[in-house]
Amino acid sequence: MKGTGSMTDERLPLYQRLRDDMLAKIAAGEWAPGGAIPTEAELTKHYGVAVGTLRKAVDTLVQDGLMKRSQGRGTFVLRPNFESSLFRFFRQVDARGERRIPNGRILARELTSPPSYVADALALAASENVIRLERVRELDGTTVYHEEIWLPAGRFEALMQIDPDDFGNLLYPFYETQCGQLIGSARETLTVETADATLAGVLGIGAGQPVVMIERLAFGYDRTPLEYRRSRGAANTFRYQVDIS
Structure with missing residues (x-):
């Protein structure tokens, strides 16, 4: 060829x-x-x-x-819509029972060495750093998810120069416009954990209460791993629904 x-x-x-x-x-x-x-x-x-x-x-x-x-x-x-995929099966509703997608807000950003499991997921060399984002997803001022997001620093260094308040709600289009990095596919794994005191405080639940953790590894169109994310929410807010036809 x-x-x-x-x-x-x-x-x-x-x-x-x-x-x-x-x-x-x-x-x-x-x-x-x-x-x-x-x-x-x-x-x-x-x-x-x-x-x-x-x-x-x-x-x-x-x-x-x-x-x-x-x-x-x-x-x-096509441009996949991964920002809504988290809520395709796990429905969040407001007080009137209407389905809504929570807003995102960055709590912290840092340039750091990755934990070993992040380095493995992103296929990083031992000397490579990551940008770690801590984010919450909120409905009417109530936190429904806490997220940790890790990105290869070499590909996403422009994010360190941008005010976290300017990141917006949709991160993948932001990655594209600011860093030229396109997300083409992702793999998600769901597990159930218990909340430690810190996470419980963020989510407004008791320590030891069950939380659902959605682990996502997002890839570029060429299958290069670009983002590793962990989203956690109180288990009692999750409603699993799949339409089968």
Whole structure:
């Protein structure tokens, strides 16, 4: 296959190597989320592959929700909405029973050495630092989640120069505009813990009460780990709901 020097693992099927190269173009900013990718004719010529191979690669990206075909218009790069995914299954409601997404507020920011489990998750070298954000998510002034967020300092250093009050509620678009880092996918794991005195004070519950912890590892479009996050909320505020059809 011609037209790229980034696909070096010849053990992978050709369509998978093609898929990975497409993702690398998005991660590098060559293809922007919301924009159309080149036509099939342009891509088959660029890569020197059959149209069937190209379509199979694009099919996998469409199935993963990273691209969308639009009849008569072409294929577009999608921008996943991860900020709302936390609340897709765990519904937060106000006093009137209306579903709402809590607002985010940064409590603290620091440049620091990562704990070993964070360094492992983000695939960092021993000498690399992280930016640690402490954030709460609130509804009507009441804290419903406490979050710890770790980011590779080398990729997100611009965040150290921005007033925490200016971060806004949606962090992933903020990462993109301020640091040029695009989140393409994420993996979440849910566990149940008990609150220590500090967390209990933040959440307004008793020490030892159960909390739900959602651990998220977010990746760039090229599968580079970009963010490790732990969100904790009182277990009695969670309502798990899945629509099956």
